[in-house]
Amino acid sequence: xxxxxxxxxxxxLFAFACGNLRPPEALxxxxxxxxxxxARRRVGLFEAVGGVxxxxxxxxxxxxxxxxxxxxRLGGQPQADPAPAEPGPAATDGYRLxxxxxxxxxxxxxxxxxxxxxxxxxxxPLSKDGDARARLLxxxxxxxxxxxxxxxxxxxxxxxGAYRDGDQRFGRGDLQYADGSVxxxxxxxxxxxCLCFVVTEAxxxxxxxxxxxxxxxxxx
Numbered sequence: 001x002x003x004x005x006x007x008x009x010x011x012x013l014f015a016f017a018c019g020n021l022r023p024p025e026a027l028x029x030x031x032x033x034x035x036x037x038x039a040r041r042r043v044g045l046f047e048a049v050g051g052v053x054x055x056x057x058x059x060x061x062x063x064x065x066x067x068x069x070x071x072x073r074l075g076g077q078p079q080a081d082p083a084p085a086e087p088g089p090a091a092t093d094g095y096r097l098x099x100x101x102x103x104x105x106x107x108x109x110x111x112x113x114x115x116x117x118x119x120x121x122x123x124x125p126l127s128k129d130g131d132a133r134a135r136l137l138x139x140x141x142x143x144x145x146x147x148x149x150x151x152x153x154x155x156x157x158x159x160x161g162a163y164r165d166g167d168q169r170f171g172r173g174d175l176q177y178a179d180g181s182v183x184x185x186x187x188x189x190x191x192x193x194c195l196c197f198v199v200t201e202a203x204x205x206x207x208x209x210x211x212x213x214x215x216x217x218x219x220x
Contacts, residue, residue: 004036006174010046012155013039017046024127024134024199025155027104028175031197032157034098035173095160095195114138120188121145131203137196139163139188147185152201154178156186161194163187183207 008029015021016029033040097109104126105112114122120143124136131152136159139145155177162171165186170176178184188194 004038004173006168006170006176007036007042008032008039008175009177010042012177013042014046017043022129022132024129024132027100027127027134028155028157028197028199030100031098031159032173032175034100035157036175039175097159101159101197118146119143132199132201134197134199137194137198139194139196141188141190141193144185144187146206147183148204148206149183150178150180150200150202150204152179154182154201154204155199157197159195159197161192162189163194163196164189 012021012025012029016026021029029039029043033043097105102109112124114124117123120140122138124138126134126136128134139161141161155175156170157175158170158172160172162169163186164170165176165184168176169189170186
């Protein structure tokens with residue numbers, strides 16, 4: 001299994017442990033945890049911290065150092081535990097789908113309708129919750145997504161293949177968090193198509209010369 005180098009931020013994992021994420025985000029985090037033992041351990045630690053805080057809770061604001069003291073009592077920074085067995089090829093053109101995503105998609109994944117959204121990019125919508133959207137994106141080797149920024153957070157989890165964003169590389173299991181401060185143009189690497197699980201809080205905003213022209217007509 002390829003080592004994961006880009007992990008979910010702690011505030012997102014803490015929100016997951018507290019049950020405070022919407023279903024599209026929660027499914028993405030569950031899928032990320034299937035691939036990333038560090039994320040699994042962090043969530044387990046935050047769940048344990050929550051239990052300790054509940055036991056010690058009084059009708060008063062928590063001391064600013066309460067979380068850090070709980071982490072110390074629970075052993076500090078977690079070590080990665082063994083990863084679960086890699087799932088075999090499952091539907092979606094032979095890609096290895098992590099268990100959480102495979103369960104959500106159901107048994108007949110191969111029959112799900114992909115649609116072309118631009119040259120070299122296909123989309124498979126999964127779910128919506130208000131403006132939050134979950135989908136799979138399949139990006140052909142060497143294809144660059146149009147330069148864009150964001151009206152809200154964008155979470156991108158690589159399930160197969162890899163892409164580069166500036167000087168960073170994202171491979172299987174890696175998660176990229178982007179918000180309105182990020183203006184980027186990810187490019188799929190050579191090799192197999194890059195399969196990504198993407199959750200956006202709001203439609204993205206194209207920023208390149210062509211993209212700005214498309215903004216009034218394309219909601220992506």
